[in-house]
Amino acid sequence: MLRYFLKRLLAGFICLLGVSIIIFVAVRLSGDVTELLLPEDATQEDFTRLRAELGLDKPIPVQYVIFLKNACQGNFGRSTRWMRPALELVLTRLPATFELGIVAFLFAISLGLLAGVTAATHRGKWIEQVVRLGALCGQSMPSFWIGIMLMLIVGVQLHLLPTSGRGGFSHIILPAITLGAFSMASQSRLTRSSMLNVLGADYIKMARLKGNPERTVIWKHALKNASIPIVTLAGFQLADVIGRAVIVETVFAWPGLGKLIIDAVYARDYAVVQAGVGLLSTIYVFINIGVDLLYGFLDPQIRYE
Amino acid sequence: MKRFLRIARELPITAMLLLFPVLICGLFGQCFAPHDATLINPSLALRAPSWLTGQGWTYILGTDYLGRDVLSRVILGARSTLIVSVIGVVCAGVIGVFIGLFSGYLGGRFDLIIMRLVDMQMSMPAILLALLISAAMGAGLTAVIVVIAIVFWTQYARVVRGETLSVKQRDFVVMARVEGCSSRRILVKHIVPHVIDSAVVIATLQLGTAVMLEAALSFLGLGVQPPTVAWGKMIAEARLYIATAWWLPTFPGITIMVTVLGANLWGDWLRDKLDPKLRQI
Numbered sequence: 001m002l003r004y005f006l007k008r009l010l011a012g013f014i015c016l017l018g019v020s021i022i023i024f025v026a027v028r029l030s031g032d033v034t035e036l037l038l039p040e041d042a043t044q045e046d047f048t049r050l051r052a053e054l055g056l057d058k059p060i061p062v063q064y065v066i067f068l069k070n071a072c073q074g075n076f077g078r079s080t081r082w083m084r085p086a087l088e089l090v091l092t093r094l095p096a097t098f099e100l101g102i103v104a105f106l107f108a109i110s111l112g113l114l115a116g117v118t119a120a121t122h123r124g125k126w127i128e129q130v131v132r133l134g135a136l137c138g139q140s141m142p143s144f145w146i147g148i149m150l151m152l153i154v155g156v157q158l159h160l161l162p163t164s165g166r167g168g169f170s171h172i173i174l175p176a177i178t179l180g181a182f183s184m185a186s187q188s189r190l191t192r193s194s195m196l197n198v199l200g201a202d203y204i205k206m207a208r209l210k211g212n213p214e215r216t217v218i219w220k221h222a223l224k225n226a227s228i229p230i231v232t233l234a235g236f237q238l239a240d241v242i243g244r245a246v247i248v249e250t251v252f253a254w255p256g257l258g259k260l261i262i263d264a265v266y267a268r269d270y271a272v273v274q275a276g277v278g279l280l281s282t283i284y285v286f287i288n289i290g291v292d293l294l295y296g297f298l299d300p301q302i303r304y305e
Numbered sequence: 306m307k308r309f310l311r312i313a314r315e316l317p318i319t320a321m322l323l324l325f326p327v328l329i330c331g332l333f334g335q336c337f338a339p340h341d342a343t344l345i346n347p348s349l350a351l352r353a354p355s356w357l358t359g360q361g362w363t364y365i366l367g368t369d370y371l372g373r374d375v376l377s378r379v380i381l382g383a384r385s386t387l388i389v390s391v392i393g394v395v396c397a398g399v400i401g402v403f404i405g406l407f408s409g410y411l412g413g414r415f416d417l418i419i420m421r422l423v424d425m426q427m428s429m430p431a432i433l434l435a436l437l438i439s440a441a442m443g444a445g446l447t448a449v450i451v452v453i454a455i456v457f458w459t460q461y462a463r464v465v466r467g468e469t470l471s472v473k474q475r476d477f478v479v480m481a482r483v484e485g486c487s488s489r490r491i492l493v494k495h496i497v498p499h500v501i502d503s504a505v506v507i508a509t510l511q512l513g514t515a516v517m518l519e520a521a522l523s524f525l526g527l528g529v530q531p532p533t534v535a536w537g538k539m540i541a542e543a544r545l546y547i548a549t550a551w552w553l554p555t556f557p558g559i560t561i562m563v564t565v566l567g568a569n570l571w572g573d574w575l576r577d578k579l580d581p582k583l584r585q586i
Contacts (some may be wrong), residue, residue, distance in 0.1 A: 003399065011424065018425025021439065049465035140513065140565035142520045145558035146434055152547045152554065243430025247521055251544075261433075264526060265440045277433050285428045 002294070007255050008292060013189045018208040019281045022070060024064050024290070027270045037080060046135055075272035078295060081264070086271035090257060090279050095165055097256035100179060100249065103172050103243045108180030108241070110186060110235050116191025118244055121198060131188055138185030143244060147251035149177040164253040175252040179245060183237040190233050235291030323567030327560070330383035336375040339365075343532045346372035351550050369542065369553040369585050375552060379560050382536040385529045386564065389446060390515035393453025396506045399453060401461025406492060406500070408462065409469025420466070423459045431456050433519060435458040439527040446529045449522055460507055468500045502579040510572035513565040520561050536561050 015227055034050050051057050070076065076086040137150035144210075154165035154174060162171050198204065199222055207221045246258030253259065257276055264272035349372035352391045355364045366375040389496075408419040426434065442448040471477060478495050522528040523537030531538070536557040543553030 012428070014421065015425050015428035019429050020485070022426070022429065022434070025439040026437040122379060136566060136569070137562065140562045141558070142517050142537070142561055142565075143525050144521065144537075145554065145561065146539060146555045147463075148547060151556065152551055156548050157551075177327060233552070240430070243432055246430075246432050246527070250525065256465070261436065265436055272428060273437075277429075279427045280433060284430055288428070 004296075005293060010076040012289050016282060017068075020068055020278065021064070021283075023274050023277055024067055026272060028060070028063075030268070030270065067165070071274075076275035076278070079264075079269050079272045081267045081269040081272070083226050086275035087279075088259065089272060090275045093255060093257045093260045094256060097242065097245055097249070097258060100172060100175055100254055101238070101245055102246075102254060104179035104245075105234075105238050105241050106181070107176050108183035108237065109178075112184040113186025113230070114192050115184070115188040117195055117218065117223065119188065120195035123196070128192075131192065135185040135189045138181050139189075141181065142249050143178055143182060144247050147174070147248055148183050150174045150178060151252075156261040166255050174214075175248055175254050178251070179241055179248040182244070183241060187230070187237065188232060190228055191226070194229045195222060198222045198226040216293055228295070230300055232291065232295055235287065235294060239287040239291070242280065242287070244282055315578075317570055319423065320567050320574060321571035323563050324571060327383050327387070327564045327567065330380045331387035332384075334380045334384055338374075338380045339363075339375045340367045340374035342373060342381045342534055344373060346444045347370065351546065353550075354552050360494050363382050364443065367550070369539070370546055370550075371551055374541075375556055376451070378534045378539060379536070382539065382557065382565075384535045385446065385533050386516055386519055386561075389449045389519045389529070390453065390512055393450045394457060394511050395510050396454035397511070398461055398504055401467050401505050401537050402456035402500070402508075404458070404559035405462040405465025406416065406469055406496065408505050409466040409471060410488070410492060410496065412470075412535055417468070419462065423462055426459055431518070432521065435522060436525075436527070439522060444527045444530055446533070449528050451517055452522065453518060456518065457511050457515065461504055464503050464507060468503060470485075472496050506572065506580045508574045509575050513568035513572065516565050516568065554582040561582070 024190070034054070034056070038046055038050060048057075055063060058066070074087050076090075078084065078150040079086050079089055082089055092158055115131045119128040122128050151163040151174065154160050161173055164176060165171060203225075205215060207217045212221070226293050244253075246261060247254060248254070249256045249258035250262050257280060261273060261280070262278065264270075306415055309336040346368075349364070349368050350370055352358075352360075352364055352368040352372075353366040354375075364374055364376070366379065368374055369378070404419055408416045434456055438452045438455060439448055442451060471546060478491060481491050502523070519528060520537035520540075521534075523535040523540045526538070526541065528537055529535045540554045543550065543557075546553055
């Protein structure tokens, strides 16, 4: 178990190394930073001096090593737009993203589970059709559109909830629904199918025969046995939600990491793009490692090789 | 042939009904779009759908903030969406299938490096990767195709590699090698036919996701640029007017949903027909 954990951790770090290369290459391809930093009437010497100052005159591999060394020390450079260290800026925005991500995740998982179990226990009834149709549509709507339609209906027409910014609990409802919709749809589909696989099993018949109330049979016996694929998907969805927050935060002007990255892309503020993408990818990798390990705890039959 | 006839008899009607209009709009949109989709006419700006206001059938879905006909724009938007997502998915498929085949067939160090590369790329949220590539390449049609190809090739590579590994050890491949077939012949004649079904299924399933990604990028302003019409861009432009013009975001969004839903249903159906073991992905 420990061996597997260490191995998985090592693989995670190798992945992050790959991510750092992707970030480095992408930013290098984006054009000459010095043109953005210097005023239009700068002379050739100014350019040469700035390039030397930023280390841009060194060979590319050397530049990468310097970039990596700095990144490991948390130094991604200074934001050209906010005039603050990029990492500091990114970290101040992180709590907002976590808040949104976790609320959306909890909303999606609980409702998805409920819908999926209901659909599985009401086979052939209208409610199953409603859940299936809802899930299919939920997986087909782009999140930014869900967000705008919610703003339009709930915010603008009905004046029920605020449509932008971060504040009390009422501010988080619409962004969380928007962000969670896709996960909820996938979760309910998977829950339904894995519950259907389990509900026909002999031990469920046995549990019923013993006189357990139907509620106990479904929520305890059946759901427990159907839970492995459900929990796995839920874990990946937590990672996914953090990734997709980028767009939802932009729609609702939610002051999180995603919005910061998008704004930085527009402003060509590469230090912030690097720090933000680096941090988000790190979180993503570690959530995925966590899910892999959790999987082993849930199903002791799985042997780590 | 028989197999295809059998499949044709059970075609997914819903998926076809959803996708067919989109396909027609993409191919022949200019021929029947009621107005010029890029014609700016400020005196007609922000008109509500004409059947609601009782003004007949001139601007059925209303006009946008520059007086352009929403229906025509929705029709013409199908073209860029289809071009970008179909070409992108096909590129991803070709790259992924090739790499997966070689990775599985050759094995060894090449395989190890490729699979590490796949892992590395998958350890990044797709949208962030897409953002980085668009930032590096600038916005535009080619950029979005490249984004889709890069984001989606890994799935083919993984599945095709796995299948190649298992097919490689089957008796008929071993026999072919004993008979003296070249590696190229073995790959083309004996292995490709076994992995192509999965690749087709993955491509169809990815089509919906590709449409969503394209829409998201053009929503962020990183997709195809005006005057080319894109649904995501239309929704982005509508954000400023949602208090007054509900029809601006509504109709392009419904079209995206219909397209993605059609593609997903089609993909699900094809998967169940051709390759049910892909259900997990």
